[in-house]
Amino acid sequence: MIRVENLIKTFGPKRAVDGVSFAVERGEVLGFLGPNGAGKSTSMRMITGFIPPTSGTVFVGGFDMIENPLPAKRLIGYLPENAPAYADMTVSGFLGFVAELRGLRGEDKKKAVHRAVEMCFLEGVLHQSIDTLSKGYRHRTCFAQSIIHDPEILVLDEPTDGLDPNQKFEVRNLIRRMGEKKAIIFSTHILEEVEAVCSRAIIIDRGKIVANGTPQELKARSDFAGAVSLRVLGINSDIVKAKLGQIPNARKAAIVKEDSTCVWARVYPQGSSKNGELARNVGEVSAKEGWKMEELHTEEGRLDEVFRTITLPDTAKEGAQ
Amino acid sequence: MRSWANIQTIAKRELAGYFASPVAFVFIVLFLFLMGFFTFMIGFLLERREASLYWFFYWHPWLYLLLVPATGMRLWSEERRLGTMELLLTMPITAWQAIVGKFLASWAFLALALVLTFPAIITVNYLGHPDNGIIFCGYVGSFLLAGAYLAISCLTSAMTRNQVISFIISVVICLLFLLAGFPPVTNLFTSWAPNWLVETVAACSVYPHFEDFQKGVLDLRDLIFFLSIIGFSLFTTGVIIRNLRSGH
Numbered sequence: 261m262i263r264v265e266n267l268i269k270t271f272g273p274k275r276a277v278d279g280v281s282f283a284v285e286r287g288e289v290l291g292f293l294g295p296n297g298a299g300k301s302t303s304m305r306m307i308t309g310f311i312p313p314t315s316g317t318v319f320v321g322g323f324d325m326i327e328n329p330l331p332a333k334r335l336i337g338y339l340p341e342n343a344p345a346y347a348d349m350t351v352s353g354f355l356g357f358v359a360e361l362r363g364l365r366g367e368d369k370k371k372a373v374h375r376a377v378e379m380c381f382l383e384g385v386l387h388q389s390i391d392t393l394s395k396g397y398r399h400r401t402c403f404a405q406s407i408i409h410d411p412e413i414l415v416l417d418e419p420t421d422g423l424d425p426n427q428k429f430e431v432r433n434l435i436r437r438m439g440e441k442k443a444i445i446f447s448t449h450i451l452e453e454v455e456a457v458c459s460r461a462i463i464i465d466r467g468k469i470v471a472n473g474t475p476q477e478l479k480a481r482s483d484f485a486g487a488v489s490l491r492v493l494g495i496n497s498d499i500v501k502a503k504l505g506q507i508p509n510a511r512k513a514a515i516v517k518e519d520s521t522c523v524w525a526r527v528y529p530q531g532s533s534k535n536g537e538l539a540r541n542v543g544e545v546s547a548k549e550g551w552k553m554e555e556l557h558t559e560e561g562r563l564d565e566v567f568r569t570i571t572l573p574d575t576a577k578e579g580a581q
Numbered sequence: 582m583r584s585w586a587n588i589q590t591i592a593k594r595e596l597a598g599y600f601a602s603p604v605a606f607v608f609i610v611l612f613l614f615l616m617g618f619f620t621f622m623i624g625f626l627l628e629r630r631e632a633s634l635y636w637f638f639y640w641h642p643w644l645y646l647l648l649v650p651a652t653g654m655r656l657w658s659e660e661r662r663l664g665t666m667e668l669l670l671t672m673p674i675t676a677w678q679a680i681v682g683k684f685l686a687s688w689a690f691l692a693l694a695l696v697l698t699f700p701a702i703i704t705v706n707y708l709g710h711p712d713n714g715i716i717f718c719g720y721v722g723s724f725l726l727a728g729a730y731l732a733i734s735c736l737t738s739a740m741t742r743n744q745v746i747s748f749i750i751s752v753v754i755c756l757l758f759l760l761a762g763f764p765p766v767t768n769l770f771t772s773w774a775p776n777w778l779v780e781t782v783a784a785c786s787v788y789p790h791f792e793d794f795q796k797g798v799l800d801l802r803d804l805i806f807f808l809s810i811i812g813f814s815l816f817t818t819g820v821i822i823r824n825l826r827s828g829h
Contacts, residue, residue: 344664
């Protein structure tokens, strides 16, 4: 549905987006990750046709966004960053206005507004002026605007920003549900959100895509992926470390922390060990040594750690220059 | 036609925006009060014992100088400040439709304020026998003049997200257009500039063109003059918005 090829945007001497290419199909929810200023919003603005790219192409449902913007824009629902809305309008007035711009009239318009209001839980504030709304409601009003014409494509720039945990949960569910039938791109800073909602994630740093894969694939790039963590009661940490280090398929063993009663340790696998194999080995060692094991599990890898290792070194380098 | 429907939708929203707050009412009351004050207290309409609205229209270019930029200053600067411009221009509409829709809404608002000065017509008709054709001409000229000032305000409001700056710049530009034909300004040029330049500058002044209408002369050239100011300003607004979007 969306195909982006070699997208470049320069602002003066600065390259905000530098050769981004990807595609999103129906039924996919693509998470757009990256540090602040990485070019996420700029990319989304080019995809939705707000700003023209310096070079590169954006195809939306087969239409070229630069050559033929109107049919392309009709397919997209867009929630811009910070959820802008006309402060002097009421929620229902605003949604009606957007519905009309989307070409909906009369009964269709009424139905569309009603549907969006229901999906975003706005019944209570329907006739309230937007500048009197709390941030969460304002955000949901703008979100409702983006889905009013039941678009095939949704582009959401930080859709859960400024919402409380319950509202975040609702919006995530909404995105996941809609993602079954639509093509969705959304950006976020919250990494759990990516795991909870996305079928695929792209990490972008200083204008370039640095990682592209399912959340599981990205997590597997983590140092932790496949490592086994355990907690043992009443034993010297040196012994634990030594015994665990002798496991044949363990790369290294480390003590995470210890207190007067327990030792927390982690064993990292050698190469790509088969899932669960290392944990079994650790279990065998523990049984042989007669340790009082309180906890044992295989780590899946952590997205935040992957995110940091991918995006941090370069940023640090730049700071040192 | 879809584009006309889009223009209407945008104009409707913009017009409703004026009346969503007391600003519209304050503006209209102030507009009518100032019109009345200048016409009767400073223009001495009644004491002159003339059955015409010449002294009513006489003040319009000066009153509009402040009132019209006050109406137009928010058109685009507010969109930029709130970030709604991004929303608006990612809708399936062209920037043109948005520009024209917003302009027409404000123009209609000014037309409404102008229509509400009808008691002046009643007054002169009650007291004497004025030439209503001339009065009609005056209204047409006044409406076009308001449109020209408004298009300039529209342009300046696209240049900045600050309404105050937008207001001041547009007052200055409108003032230049107004004064261009007056001797103090033309004298600045006569000493060094060739005659044709002086005349070109003087011809750019809105005043002589407005005066024709005021006298009851419907000249196609005057009409073209005002419409080209509107056209040019709206076109430039479009260019500014396009440049904003490409980030230059």
